[in-house]
Amino acid sequence: MLVDERFASMFAEVVDEGSVVYEIGCGLGSLTLPLSRVASYVFCSEIDPSLVKLLKECRGGMGKVDVVLTDAVFFTTSKSRHVVVSNTPFYLSSRIIAMLCRDASLVYAVLGIQREVGERMLAPPGTSIYGRLSILTQLCFSVEKLFTIPREAYKPRPHVETVVVKLIPRKELSPESIEAVESFTRSVFPYRRKKLSTGIVLGYGLKKEEVRRILSESGVDPDKRVDEISPDEALSLALKFSLTSRGLSTPRG
C-alpha cells in the first residue's frame, strides 16, 4: 500500500479536472481519495473483498466514488471518454496494457509499474529486453515517464521501485489487428535471436520460400533478427502472416 501521501497526490495532479476515472486495484484508497478531488467520478475495481469492506467502512465519506468488488480483467469501462489510473498489481501489468490497447474510449492512462516493466515497455528494437510488451505498448501508445516512487513510500516495502508513466493512445488499432500482433509476436519471439525468416518458418510452420517472398514484398530484410523488427514492421507482418497462416493468400506486391 502506498502510504506516502505526497506520491499519491502526484497521480491525481496528472489527471485533468473533471475527468471520469477508472482506477484498477484501489486497495485501501491511497489514490482514490486524491483522485476523487479532481475527477467528476471515480470507478474503482478491487479484487480483495476484505480491502473493499475496509475501504467502504473507513472511507465511507468519499463522494463521487464507486468501489466494485471485481477482477479488473472483467471490469468493463463505459463508452464515454475516461482516464485509467492504477498503481498496478505488478503481476497484472502486461494484461492491463493489452486491455488498454483495446479501450477505444481511453483518453490516457497513468500507471505505476515495476521499474523493470517500464524499461521493457520503452526498450528499442535490438536490445535484450525488447520484446512482445515493447511492441504492443509502442504500437498503441506514446509513453511519457512521469516520476519514480521509492520503495520506502510503501508499507510493506516492495522489492523494487515503481515508475509512473502516462500512456497516450497513439494510433487506433482494430481489435483484429491487436490480436494479430499478439499472435505474431507470440509465434516468433521464442526465436528472438534467429533470422526473421527462420523465426516465422518455425513459428507458423510455413515454407521458407513463401516466407521470404512475403518478407521481400513487404520490404523487410528476411535476414534481420526477430528482435530487430520495429513495432510498425511487426504490425504489417502480423496482418500478412495471419492471412497466410489461415490459408488466405496475401496480395502480391
Ligand SMILES: C[S@@+](CC[C@H](N)C(=O)[O-])C[C@H]1O[C@@H](n2cnc3c(N)ncnc32)[C@H](O)[C@@H]1O
Ligand atoms: C499495488 S496495490 C495498490 C493499492 C492502492 N491503489 C495503492 O496505491 O496503495 C494493487 C492492488 O490491486 C489489487 N488487485 C490485484 N489484482 C487485481 C485484479 N485482478 N483486479 C482488481 N484489483 C486487483 C490488490 O488487491 C491491491 O489492492
